[in-house]
Amino acid sequence: MLNIFTELADWITFTLFGLALHSKVGGAVHFFIEDTVKIFFLLVVMIYFIALIRASLNIEKVRDYLAGKNRFIGYFMGSIFGAITPFCSCSSIPVFLGFTSGGIPVGITMSFLLTSPLINEVAVLLLLSLVGWEITLIYVLVGLAVGITGGIFLDLIHAETLLQPFALKAYQSAKPTVNYDANRPAISFRERHEFAKQELLDILSRVWKWVFIGVGLGAALHGFVPISWIEANLGSGQWWSVPLAVLLGIPLYSNASGVIPVMESLIAKGLPIGTTLAFCMSTVAASFPEFILLKQVMTWRLLAIIFALLLASFTAVGWTLNAVNFN
Amino acid sequence: MKEIKVLGSGCAKCTKTAESIQSVATECSIPVNVVKETSPEVIMSFGVMSTPAVVVDNILMHSGSIPDRKKIESWLK
Numbered sequence: 001m002l003n004i005f006t007e008l009a010d011w012i013t014f015t016l017f018g019l020a021l022h023s024k025v026g027g028a029v030h031f032f033i034e035d036t037v038k039i040f041f042l043l044v045v046m047i048y049f050i051a052l053i054r055a056s057l058n059i060e061k062v063r064d065y066l067a068g069k070n071r072f073i074g075y076f077m078g079s080i081f082g083a084i085t086p087f088c089s090c091s092s093i094p095v096f097l098g099f100t101s102g103g104i105p106v107g108i109t110m111s112f113l114l115t116s117p118l119i120n121e122v123a124v125l126l127l128l129s130l131v132g133w134e135i136t137l138i139y140v141l142v143g144l145a146v147g148i149t150g151g152i153f154l155d156l157i158h159a160e161t162l163l164q165p166f167a168l169k170a171y172q173s174a175k176p177t178v179n180y181d182a183n184r185p186a187i188s189f190r191e192r193h194e195f196a197k198q199e200l201l202d203i204l205s206r207v208w209k210w211v212f213i214g215v216g217l218g219a220a221l222h223g224f225v226p227i228s229w230i231e232a233n234l235g236s237g238q239w240w241s242v243p244l245a246v247l248l249g250i251p252l253y254s255n256a257s258g259v260i261p262v263m264e265s266l267i268a269k270g271l272p273i274g275t276t277l278a279f280c281m282s283t284v285a286a287s288f289p290e291f292i293l294l295k296q297v298m299t300w301r302l303l304a305i306i307f308a309l310l311l312a313s314f315t316a317v318g319w320t321l322n323a324v325n326f327n
Numbered sequence: 328m329k330e331i332k333v334l335g336s337g338c339a340k341c342t343k344t345a346e347s348i349q350s351v352a353t354e355c356s357i358p359v360n361v362v363k364e365t366s367p368e369v370i371m372s373f374g375v376m377s378t379p380a381v382v383v384d385n386i387l388m389h390s391g392s393i394p395d396r397k398k399i400e401s402w403l404k
Contacts, residue, residue: 094336094371
């Protein structure tokens with residue numbers, strides 16, 4: 001079904017623009033057209049339908065569910081909910097405090113917050129259409145694993161003692177939350193449609209520029225960086241290439257929709273999957289602007305620990321996947 | 328005069344919420360005092376997890392999105 005996008009790009013690039021079939025520019029332009037059209041088409045269709053389905057899921061429900069759960073189920077479900085709950089990074093502080101003051105352990109809250117930028121419906125969708133289901137599955141499992149182990153680790157070191165004093169107080173004096181949904185009427189299809197429309201506009205207005213930037217970079221890589229160069233220099237998964245990729249990802253600030261087209265290109269050029277994933281996850285999850293936000297509820301020490309934890313896990317993931325060597 | 332607080336960490340949606348409340352109030356010539364509240368402690372005290380949220384005379388009326396015009400009008404009356 002997705003072939004129509006290749007054919008459309010063929011036609012525009014080679015017939016309409018008259019670019020030569022195997023030229024560098026032709027390759028880059030073709031990649032750009034195919035991917036932008038495909039990505040926007042998929043985004044519009046899928047965001048709408050997914051939003052229709054999850055219109056009745058909200059953050060209050062998630063909190064009520066997670067409060068009072070067994071710890072280990074908590075980390076797992078926290079991470080899963082982080083992946084599926086609609087959630088904007090500007091809400092991370094209120095969500096953090098809402099969870100904490102509902103008595104949910106910091107580790108479980110962080111499982112939620114760490115997984116959230118890594119996995120979402122847009123990311124999964126793009127991965128599926130650009131790099132295939134095997135890598136998508138690996139990506140999702142790795143994302144969940146990072147969230148879960150990160151959460152467990154933070155509770156083991158008693159991260160709550162490193163919160164800002166008012167947040168710690170809120171955690172210690174937590175009361176059971178009121179059941180928020182008990183007195184809410186079920187939502188009608190009309191409301192679902194409204195919600196889905198709103199979500200679609202919202203997400204598109206947030207990600208469109210990342211798609212262009214990401215696909216642009218991917219296209220440039222695709223057209224102008226020779227396969228032989230990447231294969232010769234990074235192709236065998238040299239051990240230092242993974243931490244290097246993670247470090248490179250930190251100052252690059254993007255979200256999943258921008259980085260996945262770059263991933264597609266890097267994998268096609270022969271960069272090992274572990275190195276590629278390490279780079280992409282670091283770009284998406286380890287970003288300074290969002291970390292600085294958390295300073296409002298955490299001490300510098302805890303922030304530094306979480307940051308180091310992320311970098312270490314991405315490096316470990318990269319090494320492991322390179323060692324296993326999927327092909 | 329109604330005391331209206333827009334709770335949010337200062338993102339674009341919160342600014343827009345405050346602006347649209349102000350403009351509806353001006354149009355209907357209802358005196359209001361709209362303040363943006365960014366302190367996480369205050370946001371937490373209202374039990375709000377999704378911003379922007381709107382508090383009218385210390386009662387939480389709305390949370391999680393930019394409110395539509397009809398809603399805003401109903402608060403001002």
